[in-house]
Amino acid sequence: MQFVIKRVLAAIPVVFLTSVIIFSLMRLLPGDPITVMAGQSQSDASPELLQQLRHQYGFDRPVYVQYGLWVQRALSGDLGYSVYNRLPVWDVLRPRILPTAQIGLTAWILAILVSLPLGAYTAVRMNSWVDWLGTALALIGAAMPYFLTGGLFIYFVAMRGGMLPASGFVSPFVDFWQSVRTTILPALTLTFALIAVLTRQARSSFAETMQLAYIRTARAKGLGEGAVVFRHAAQNAILPVVTILGLQLGSLFSGAVVTETVFAVPGVGRLLVDAILSRDYAVVQAVVLFITLSVVLANLLVDIAYGLLDPRIKQS
Amino acid sequence: MAEASPTTLPENVAPVIAVEGLRTELALRDRVLPAVIDVSFALKRGQTLGVVGESGCGKSMTALSIARLLPPIARIAAGRLLFDGRDLVGLPEPDMRRVRGRDISMIFQEPMTSLNPVKTIGYQIAEVLMLHVGLTRRQAWDAAIEKLRLVKIPEPARRAGEYPHQLSGGMRQRVMIAIALACNPKLLLADEPTTALDVTIQAQIMELMAELQESLGTAIMLITHDLGLVAENADRVIVMYAGRKVEEAEVNELFAAPCHPYTLGLLGSIPELGASLTRTGRGRLSEIKGSVPSLTQLPPGCAFAPRCGFASEQCHRAVPPLEEKRPGHIAACWHADRVLESLS
Numbered sequence: 001m002q003f004v005i006k007r008v009l010a011a012i013p014v015v016f017l018t019s020v021i022i023f024s025l026m027r028l029l030p031g032d033p034i035t036v037m038a039g040q041s042q043s044d045a046s047p048e049l050l051q052q053l054r055h056q057y058g059f060d061r062p063v064y065v066q067y068g069l070w071v072q073r074a075l076s077g078d079l080g081y082s083v084y085n086r087l088p089v090w091d092v093l094r095p096r097i098l099p100t101a102q103i104g105l106t107a108w109i110l111a112i113l114v115s116l117p118l119g120a121y122t123a124v125r126m127n128s129w130v131d132w133l134g135t136a137l138a139l140i141g142a143a144m145p146y147f148l149t150g151g152l153f154i155y156f157v158a159m160r161g162g163m164l165p166a167s168g169f170v171s172p173f174v175d176f177w178q179s180v181r182t183t184i185l186p187a188l189t190l191t192f193a194l195i196a197v198l199t200r201q202a203r204s205s206f207a208e209t210m211q212l213a214y215i216r217t218a219r220a221k222g223l224g225e226g227a228v229v230f231r232h233a234a235q236n237a238i239l240p241v242v243t244i245l246g247l248q249l250g251s252l253f254s255g256a257v258v259t260e261t262v263f264a265v266p267g268v269g270r271l272l273v274d275a276i277l278s279r280d281y282a283v284v285q286a287v288v289l290f291i292t293l294s295v296v297l298a299n300l301l302v303d304i305a306y307g308l309l310d311p312r313i314k315q316s
Numbered sequence: 317m318a319e320a321s322p323t324t325l326p327e328n329v330a331p332v333i334a335v336e337g338l339r340t341e342l343a344l345r346d347r348v349l350p351a352v353i354d355v356s357f358a359l360k361r362g363q364t365l366g367v368v369g370e371s372g373c374g375k376s377m378t379a380l381s382i383a384r385l386l387p388p389i390a391r392i393a394a395g396r397l398l399f400d401g402r403d404l405v406g407l408p409e410p411d412m413r414r415v416r417g418r419d420i421s422m423i424f425q426e427p428m429t430s431l432n433p434v435k436t437i438g439y440q441i442a443e444v445l446m447l448h449v450g451l452t453r454r455q456a457w458d459a460a461i462e463k464l465r466l467v468k469i470p471e472p473a474r475r476a477g478e479y480p481h482q483l484s485g486g487m488r489q490r491v492m493i494a495i496a497l498a499c500n501p502k503l504l505l506a507d508e509p510t511t512a513l514d515v516t517i518q519a520q521i522m523e524l525m526a527e528l529q530e531s532l533g534t535a536i537m538l539i540t541h542d543l544g545l546v547a548e549n550a551d552r553v554i555v556m557y558a559g560r561k562v563e564e565a566e567v568n569e570l571f572a573a574p575c576h577p578y579t580l581g582l583l584g585s586i587p588e589l590g591a592s593l594t595r596t597g598r599g600r601l602s603e604i605k606g607s608v609p610s611l612t613q614l615p616p617g618c619a620f621a622p623r624c625g626f627a628s629e630q631c632h633r634a635v636p637p638l639e640e641k642r643p644g645h646i647a648a649c650w651h652a653d654r655v656l657e658s659l660s
Contacts, residue, residue: 213429219385220424221444221495222417224410231443235434310434311479 007303011296015289022288023067026281032059033083033279057083070285079289080282084275089286093271097290099169100260100267103183104252107190112245115195116238119202123210123237124229134199141196146255150189150262157185167264186263190255194248202241209237239310246302250295331358331398332502332535333382338395340374340381342611349611351377351390353559359503362529364536366550366567368543368582370608374559375539379505382537383422384412400502418448421496425508427488431480437464437491438476444498463494467524486517493525500532507539522549543582547571555579558609558619561638565645575647577624577655578604618650626651 034053038045054060058069073080079089122131158166165182172179209215210233218232256269264270268287275283307313340352352374359365367375380386382397384404397404400419404412424430431440441463442456451459457476464472467490480488489509496504506525510518526549529536538550546553546567553570555563555578563576574580581604606623615621621631630650641652649655 213424213426214432216385217422217424217430217492217495218432220383220416220422222413222415222447223443224413232432232435236432312433312481 003307004300004304007300011300014296015292018292019071019285019289020067022285023070024063026276026279026284027063027066029276029279031279033057033281034059036278037084057081070282074285074289079286082275082280082283084278084280084283089282092283093268093286093290096266096268096271098171099265100253100256100269102172102179103169103186103190103259103265103267104249104256106183106187107194107255108245108249108252110187110191111194111198111248114191115198115202116241118195119199119241120206120229120234120237122199123203123206124225126207134203138196138200141192142200144192146189146193146258147262149192150186150259153185153189154262169263169265169267182265186259186265189259189262190252193255194252197248198241198244201244202237205240206233206237209233212236235309239306242302242305242309246299249298250291253291253294331360332400334358334396334398335378335382336396336398338378338381338397339393340377340386340390341393342390344389347612350393350559350614351611352381355395355556355559355561357554357561357564359535359537361502361535362533363552364529364538364550366546366553367537367539367556368541368546368553369556370541372608372611373556375556376507377559378556379422379507379537379539382503383416383420383505385416385422414448417444417501418499419501420503420505421499421501422505422507423489423492423496423509425511427485427492427512430492431488433480436477436479437483441476441491441494441498444495448499459498460494463498464491466497466528467491467494469494485513486521489513489517489521490524493521493528497528497532497534501534504529504534504536505539506536508541509538510545511540511542518545525549555582558614559611560619560648562620562649563645563647564638565642565647569642569645573642573645573656573659575641575645575652575655576620576649577626577651578620579647580655580658581623618648626654 032054034050034057038050051060058066070080079093081087082089082092085092118134122128122134125131154166157163164185165178166185169182170178206229210229215228215232218228223231253269256267257272258269259265260267260270261273268290272284272287274280275287334356335358336356338352338355339350342349342351355374355378357365367378369375377386377390380390381392382399382404384392384407386392392405395405399415404415407415431437438457438460441460442451442453445451445456445459446453449456449459461472461476464475469475469487469490475483475487480491483491492509504525509525510521513521522545525536528534538546540546550567553563553565553567554561555570555576557578563570563574563579565573565575570579571583574583584603604623609615609619609622615632617630617632617634618624618627618636621627624631626649628651634650636648636650638646638648639652641647641649641656
């Protein structure tokens with residue numbers, strides 16, 4: 001418990017710095033929400049009117065004052081108002097969470113299910129054809145950008161194959177099977193790169209573990225190779241992989257920005273892109289805050305999992 | 317003249333293990349190197365055989381060969397390992413697994429890393445019992461606590477639930493002994509079992525092994541570079557150099573009358589109370605000049621010749637055969653007579 005409190009406290013500077021950076025970066029971009037809206041409405045709004053609108057939303061005040069006000073409101077649970085959508089930010093963000101979470105978690109779990117056994121197998125059977133195939137796939141996976149993987153999936157599976165929808169998202173509460181079908185391609189796109197990273201990590205970690213003295217002890221006990229790998233090596237070898245799993249959650253979000261755009265999924269990533277383009281400051285800040293908190297939370301869960309897997313951690 | 321070591325066993329007892337002409341090779345990328353060359357010995361029930369030599373002399377490789385736990389690059393190229401009337405060389409792996417941990421156990425040098433850090437010590441002992449004795453999880457756990465009591469770990473029931481990092485080095489080595497002796501093995505291969513421990517702990521561990529050996533009748537192959545350990549604990553001693561057995565005798569005989577210059581050198585490099593064996597004046601310890609030849613460039617003759625003060629032209633040309641130099645005492649040296657003379 002004390003550990004959890006310590007971790008939560010350690011997260012505060014992270015959240016603070018992220019919010020300062022994103023706040024300043026957004027203000028450094030040319031234009032503001034009012035200019036963008038005026039440009040899109042095609043009307044000849046007078047400079048006076050624009051100025052009045054800016055004043056109304058507080059965009060004419062110094063940046064640090066705006067930041068102070070934002071922090072004050074955010075702390076009381078008010079994320080602000082989306083100028084572009086004319087809705088409170090929370091109402092814009094909330095419906096976007098489910099698609100991103102569903103696709104991201106599917107990709108994450110798929111990556112674990114594939115890369116741990118594959119990494120273990122390739123480590124034990126080094127230089128076998130499976131090992132070479134795994135290495136090749138990992139290199140391709142790490143080298144392929146999301147838009148290319150996604151584009152290929154759309155072309156071959158959705159358009160040529162006609163097997164799965166090419167875009168959109170359906171909530172599982174509306175139509176479960178359709179929801180599964182719309183999740184598969186974006187999740188596969190995301191998971192491909194993740195599998196590449198995790199398999200390499202799992203392989204090297206398993207290979208290293210298999211050299212250790214207690215593995216020799218396990219063999220000297222008369223255990224078969226399967227028991228040696230699964231009972232004695234696995235729990236130790238996945239520890240570094242668990243760390244990577246937590247770190248990779250951040251890259252899942254950055255991947256979501258691209259895949260949700262490619263597959264037209266109304267998720268958090270897509271919202272972020274749209275909000276940046278429309279200079280919808282409050283939404284950008286809220287999304288970044290949301291992502292930061294998710295990553296911090298995920299790493300906290302990883303640390304707790306680590307403590308469960310490694311008895312040496314629990315003590316300290 | 318040394319007294320014969322007190323062996324209570326009758327001479328006609330069949331050996332637990334008979335190693336005959338063992339040759340183990342390392343396959344490197346471009347060539348094959350011998351790590352163990354034509355090593356033979358036998359070990360009887362309840363007996364302790366000390367195997368001494370510098371690191372890299374092939375003593376660990378010999379033990380790993382017997383347990384068939386060689387690293388992937390090494391293989392047994394020739395010889396027989398007669399254990400219980402069976403030749404372990406060529407025994408199918410599933411059969412070998414039934415031997416390992418039950419009939420032949422091993423203890424390793426590194427008590428810090430030889431136990432799995434994420435499993436309780438109780439589980440690590442119970443595992444062998446479930447595997448070889450067929451106990452249920454519950455029974456095996458209770459038996460594991462008994463084994464911990466046997467190796468004199470205080471509060472065994474509580475300790476069984478602890479993890480290796482919660483134990484001291486000496487405690488961990490006791491756990492290793494408990495694992496190794498859990499199934500009352502016929503042969504225990506102890507590879508530098510006390511090297512990583514404090515001197516006081518070393519004595520306790522060796523005493524424990526001796527006690528258990530007495531009650532279980534286990535034959536022990538004690539691999540070490542510590543001659544003091546051998547003097548106190550072994551019945552017979554094998555001296556190895558560059559992959560070969562160069563001398564073998566009962567322990568008192570070997571210490572009293574070493575026939576191989578290498579053994580003589582080893583004895584000269586231990587500090588002793590009283591007179592030094594090799595008189596190098598002012599009580600300074602003697603050392604063996606040079607170092608063990610690399611396996612890649614073994615000389616054509618005696619491997620020790622380049623470092624040997626007794627070496628003649630013959631030594632550089634031909635490998636000396638193992639011959640009985642004194643009753644029950646064999647050595648591989650062309651000049652054993654001169655070595656023995658130098659003692660008096």
